[in-house]
Amino acid sequence: MNENVEIPLLINDLIITSKHLRLGEEAQASKHLRMCLDKLETLISTDMGKSRIASLLPQMLSAHERSDWLSLADYLEFEIPDILTHIS
Numbered sequence: 001m002n003e004n005v006e007i008p009l010l011i012n013d014l015i016i017t018s019k020h021l022r023l024g025e026e027a028q029a030s031k032h033l034r035m036c037l038d039k040l041e042t043l044i045s046t047d048m049g050k051s052r053i054a055s056l057l058p059q060m061l062s063a064h065e066r067s068d069w070l071s072l073a074d075y076l077e078f079e080i081p082d083i084l085t086h087i088s
Contacts, residue, residue, distance in 0.1 A: 010039050011081045018077035021069040029069070036076070043084075052083045 013036050020029035040057075044050045056079055063071040 007043075007084045007087070010036065010043070011084055013039070014076045014080055018073035021073040021076070024069070026069070033064075033076075040080070053080065056080065056083075 013032060017029055017032035017036055020026075020032060040053060044053050056075060060072055060075045063069075063075065
């Protein structure tokens with residue numbers, strides 16, 4: 001695994017981001033989302049979880065483009081952490 005990405009910290013960041021989205025705090029969520037995506041990008045550049053996480057990114061970006069904050073929050077709080085838990 002890439003030492004730059006610590007999975008428990010990433011999961012925590014994803015959950016924090018999802019909570020900002022659920023509360024309608026779009027500016028905070030956007031800042032945290034960029035940080036999370038950078039960490040996920042580093043992670044999927046390795047073999048671990050690459051295909052499962054990469055397959056969700058288009059769906060997440062689509063939810064973001066539609067301003068579907070609840071769907072995006074679900075991906076961040078449940079889908080991605082579940083994958084990360086199984087690869088750590």
